[in-house]
Amino acid sequence: MFDDRTRRAEAQIGIGLRAPHVDELSATRPALDFLEVHAENYMDFGPAFTRLMYIRRDFMLSLHGVGLSLGSAEGLDRDHLGRFRDLIDRVQPFLVSEHLSWSVVDGAYLNDLLPLPYTEESLAIVTRNVAAAQDGLGRSLLVENPSRYLRFRDSRIPEAEFLAELVRRTGCGILCDVNNLYVNAHNVGEDPILYLETLPADAIGEIHLAGHARCDIDERTLLIDDHGAAICDEVWTLFGAALNRFGAVPSLIERDKNLPALADLVAEASIARSIHVLAA
Amino acid sequence: MSSLLEIQRDFRRAILAGDTTALAAFIEVEGIAAAERIEIHRNNARMSLSAALAETFPVVCRLVDARFFAFAAHEFICGLPPDTPCVAGYGARFADFLADFPPCRELVYLADVARLEWVLQRAGAAADGTPLDPASLGGLAAADAERLTFRFQPSFGYLCSPWPIIEIWRANQSEVTARAPVNLESGGALLEVRRRDGVVEFRELAPATFAFRAALDGGTALGDAIEAVAGVEGEFDVNAECAALFIEGAIAGFNLVGSA
Structure with missing residues (x-):
């Protein structure tokens, strides 16, 4: 299912690459197996792309897309798919991932990972789009479980079953974000352990770890997946449970807001590695 | 029409026009009103796009002050949302928007400063x-x-x-x-x-x-x-x-x- 099993075995623990850390990463080469970047940040093929190709000499790379909009009823943006393909051809990432969500309608890009109702209609649309994306990109995709803040009344298919069926229909893999499982348990009552048991273990190609924020509304709290804090104990526990079920798949620390010193992220990566080796 | 397409168009109206009525009918309440839940997404989308514009147009932001800039950015985003996910390149039409934006009419140079910042941004990102x-x-x-x-x-x-x-x-x-x-x-x-x-x-x-x-x-x-x-x-x-x-x-x- 994956393009390069040998390289996958080498890539165990990584962090998201963010611009303020680029120079320090190149200079200090900390103990990380891979770096992940948001694909859309490099599609100008300008100076940021040049720096990425430089850093690629020291670290394996994975590309994480945020704009393919795999859940759009209107289908995929062919121009964007072409840019993504160009980037993949030049970067040669060991993993490429996207989200079980949508962001484009009537050509407008809404810049958030918006939720889908889990219906037969949505499944048919996402299946068609994932198949078209894999054809257009010339490789398999990992599809990530999204963070959720609402449930649609017509959602009849549990999300983990939806993903499992998507794997059966398209041959895609899954990126399991354990922080999203924790956030969703709180926000929409998803059972994270049942979720992990429902996902097809041999389709999991990567795990994401991140922190979140709390937002108080009407004396209730929603957890916001803002990648803006350290990883909490409960998410580390879920990470262990996920590794027990899926094996030692590549695992990534994501951080976007309140970006700490690189050393802090490397320290979190070390914690991840210590849990990871137990599952290897 | 596909019912998913209908929901996605309702979502667009909720995010860009603030009209959550149609979308809320599709959403479970579960302790927090549907409109509040939708607001999380609305906030994510608008704040991230507004931040992308502020990054490209820092001098315009300084000239009009950050609060007015946020207001102008909001109006621009609602009327002319991005048509590509590469949002660092969002804002090609922001200068034209400012030129026609009535509250900015007295700042006769503002649109041209925005044009300069746009050309500088593109020059910095170009291949x-x-x-x-x-x-x-x-x-x-x-x-x-x-x-x-x-x-x-x-x-x-x-x-x-x-x-x-x-x-x-x-x-x-x-x-x-x-x-x-x-x-x-x-x-x-x-x-x-x-x-x-x-x-x-x-x-x-x-x-x-x-x-x-x-x-x-x-x-x-x-x-x-x-x-x-x-x-x-x-x-x-x-x-x-x-x-x-x-x-x-x-x-x-x-x-x-x-x-x-």
Whole structure:
């Protein structure tokens, strides 16, 4: 299912690459197996792309897309798919991932990972789009479980079953974000352990770890997946449970807001590695 | 119509127009009102796009203050949302929007400052190109020269303004703490922007040189660009001007109008 099993075995623990850390990463080469970047940040093929190709000499790379909009009823943006393909051809990432969500309608890009109702209609649309994306990109995709803040009344298919069926229909893999499982348990009552048991273990190609924020509304709290804090104990526990079920798949620390010193992220990566080796 | 498409259009209305009524009917309440749950997504989308605009247009933001900028950005996002997920390149039409935005009418120079910031942003992000070797034009018949069109390096851009936008831009950099007043009658600008050795730079051009380069950059054929310069003040040596384009590495490619 994956393009390069040998390289996958080498890539165990990584962090998201963010611009303020680029120079320090190149200079200090900390103990990380891979770096992940948001694909859309490099599609100008300008100076940021040049720096990425430089850093690629020291670290394996994975590309994480945020704009393919795999859940759009209107289908995929062919121009964007072409840019993504160009980037993949030049970067040669060991993993490429996207989200079980949508962001484009009537050509407008809404810049958030918006939720889908889990219906037969949505499944048919996402299946068609994932198949078209894999054809257009010339490789398999990992599809990530999204963070959720609402449930649609017509959602009849549990999300983990939806993903499992998507794997059966398209041959895609899954990126399991354990922080999203924790956030969703709180926000929409998803059972994270049942979720992990429902996902097809041999389709999991990567795990994401991140922190979140709390937002108080009407004396209730929603957890916001803002990648803006350290990883909490409960998410580390879920990470262990996920590794027990899926094996030692590549695992990534994501951080976007309140970006700490690189050393802090490397320290979190070390914690991840210590849990990871137990599952290897 | 697909019911998913209907939900996605309702979501668009909720995010861009703040109308959550139709979408809320599809959502479970579960302790927190549907509108509050939708607001999380609305906030994510608008705040991230507003932040992308503020990053591209920091001087406009400083000129109008951050709160007014957020208001203008919100109006722009709602009316002209991005059409691509590469949001660092969002804002091509922001200057035109500001030019027509009634609350900004008294800031007559604001749209041109936004145009400058847009060209600077694009120059900073553009791909590196290989300068065209002038020898590649060697096979052309002299009679064909006037039909030549040139493709400029991606980082090059041209803009003109009747306002002193360079002085305004310089006076409103974040490191400038004491802003000296800029005399709006001090003259306009004819600018060329490019990236050289990783640094974005701009310079003022003589009127004829500006007219020539801006015409060529806009796809005008060489013969017509030379004609366009005829009415512009100042001396103009066509051969020297053409040579300068190649010496400065401005040209990435060429074509002949009317040929395949």
